[in-house]
Amino acid sequence: MERLPKMFQDAVALTRGLGVQYIWIDSLCSIQQDKADWEQQSAVMADIYDGCYLNIVSTRTRNGHEGCFGAR
Template sequence: MIGDWLKHCKTGHPKCSDGSTTRMPTRLVEVGTHDAPTIRLRRSHGIHEPYLTLSHCWGDTNIKKRITEGDFDMPLEQLPRTFQDAVMVTRRLGFGYLWIDSLCIIQGDETDWEHESANMASVYANGTLNLAASYSTDS
């Protein structure tokens, strides 16, 4: 059903189908292939691909220690279940990139937080689709 909605957007809305590159977030999660055991957090410089976003309520999971400035791989199984589900949906819809605030913004870095949080409206507005985890205890 989601695929049909996306197809309708691309064929029925001029703005959705113009193919123009939008401003990209600083970092994105590269979700990899359908059965890949890892994801890659990477800087988006040079990436001009559609991406999905995840809107979620932060849970008790502490991922701060994993976030650094450089690109790195992260085992999918170590992520909260909500993030794993978002990665799987992103893959199944045929997209390569996903933006999750708590992964793509360096936690504990005030400068990065100020810069990235100021751009959050643009990140969500330029994403192709927002996934919303409206009730989750694991994110």
């Protein structure tokens, strides 16, 4: 897990802390630069998000190498 960007590590830690067994990280679960894969995944994206327990969005970061959480 240490090879994942900090944002993903934080999302996994939050998910585990809440006792949620599975996590979908869009940029890991679908090939972003592959048009065919993106079209296939985007066709079922509504079902994926509709069935989710929790949706984590990090608005404080500019890239995946920064963490989701900051000092308050």
